[in-house]
Amino acid sequence: MEARALLAEVAREVLADVHGTALTAAALRTDAARSTLRIGSRTIDLQAHRRVVLLGAGKASGAMAVACEEILGDRLSRGLVVTGEDGRYPLRYTDVAFGSHPVPGEDSLRAGEALLACAAALGPDDLCIFLLSGGASALCEALRPGVSLEELRGKTRALLASGAPIEAINQVRRSLSRLKAGGLAEALHPGARIVTLALSDVASNDPRVIGSGPTVKDDAGDDYFVLADAETLAAAATRRLTQRGLTVVRGPRLEGEASHVGAALSASCDAGTAQVRVGETTVTLGDEPGKGGRNQELALAFALGAAGNPDVALAAIGTDGRDGPTDAAGAIVDGATVSRGGPDAATALARHDAYPYLDGAGDLVRTGPTGSNLADLVICIRR
Numbered sequence: 001m002e003a004r005a006l007l008a009e010v011a012r013e014v015l016a017d018v019h020g021t022a023l024t025a026a027a028l029r030t031d032a033a034r035s036t037l038r039i040g041s042r043t044i045d046l047q048a049h050r051r052v053v054l055l056g057a058g059k060a061s062g063a064m065a066v067a068c069e070e071i072l073g074d075r076l077s078r079g080l081v082v083t084g085e086d087g088r089y090p091l092r093y094t095d096v097a098f099g100s101h102p103v104p105g106e107d108s109l110r111a112g113e114a115l116l117a118c119a120a121a122l123g124p125d126d127l128c129i130f131l132l133s134g135g136a137s138a139l140c141e142a143l144r145p146g147v148s149l150e151e152l153r154g155k156t157r158a159l160l161a162s163g164a165p166i167e168a169i170n171q172v173r174r175s176l177s178r179l180k181a182g183g184l185a186e187a188l189h190p191g192a193r194i195v196t197l198a199l200s201d202v203a204s205n206d207p208r209v210i211g212s213g214p215t216v217k218d219d220a221g222d223d224y225f226v227l228a229d230a231e232t233l234a235a236a237a238t239r240r241l242t243q244r245g246l247t248v249v250r251g252p253r254l255e256g257e258a259s260h261v262g263a264a265l266s267a268s269c270d271a272g273t274a275q276v277r278v279g280e281t282t283v284t285l286g287d288e289p290g291k292g293g294r295n296q297e298l299a300l301a302f303a304l305g306a307a308g309n310p311d312v313a314l315a316a317i318g319t320d321g322r323d324g325p326t327d328a329a330g331a332i333v334d335g336a337t338v339s340r341g342g343p344d345a346a347t348a349l350a351r352h353d354a355y356p357y358l359d360g361a362g363d364l365v366r367t368g369p370t371g372s373n374l375a376d377l378v379i380c381i382r383r
Helices: 003-017 020-027 061-075 106-121 149-162 166-175 230-243 258-268 294-306 337-341 345-350 354-361
Strands: 028-030 036-039 042-045 052-057 076-083 094-098 127-133 193-199 224-228 247-250 273-279 312-318 330-334 376-382
Touching: 003 230, 003 312, 003 330, 003 376, 020 028, 020 061, 020 193, 020 224, 028 061, 052 061, 052 106, 061 076, 061 094, 061 127, 076 106, 094 106, 149 166, 230 247, 230 273, 230 376, 258 273, 258 294, 258 312, 258 376, 294 312, 294 330, 294 337, 294 345, 294 354, 294 376, 330 354, 337 345, 337 354, 345 354
Parallel strands: 052 076, 052 127, 076 094, 127 193, 193 224, 247 273
Antiparallel strands: 028 036, 036 042, 273 376, 312 330, 312 376
């Protein structure tokens, strides 16, 4: 099989493996009477709670809610999850609100206030199961007094353009919010219980950073569960590649400037291997940048370094299905990308304008919404 076709096939399978519904369903168990809920090694007595309500936020929260509704059924009372406009799922017990990403909008404020109202409506002996995934920080918000939406949007845009890591960005978000930094948990009745189920897209799996920590101020406690993370993603990719007889090498975590990582990868993948890397790079934007995302930028830098080499190919995919402010999840490139795309590859890279170039080369990957968000996946193959 041609290398790019193989990478496309592997990427499709891995995205199915890490779908939020599948990951959540694998982590939860209940008895026939739905009187207990088992999460890993912990068992929660559902009979001790008057109501069980799903709340949540993030790009995968709708997909996670599908699994919870299937498992808990009519044990659930009316709940609410906040997701992106493309995260529509058939839910019976859980309402869905939509917010904006990566820069919050008016819809994000409405969604954040709605979440806080749902939390405040829970009474003593109620159980809130909070479904959290990446994207929550922008999708829902409730601002502190004196903070305007325009201030938040301005700071968010500046941080995103600076190439700051997500930990730094979410620290600023926490400082401006009534919802984040444990704000949602504080809205609950003191007698209510909250259990957080998280899909992590951050390197540290720090509960204060995942979605800016709406249920965690300082200490996550025993009722916070990370169901899957970047290691889950890497394991899925390794399994799918090994099934095809490839020798898999785990590379270091993805971090740093995307173009630098892509250029280095074009020379570092060993012959006869598939190198798997997970994480998130960054892009420092200059004045008047073009259109693209970090995975497209990484892929284009790789293609430039590998130009003319028939033995290499690379996939760079965002597991949420959206790379930057584009409709692409990333790209799959090889040594012939520059031949297909034309002589302006270096100019496109310098202008952070990878999207139109890779589109012209036929190398963009468009998955649509994936129901997941476990960081980015890069696979480099050298024959």
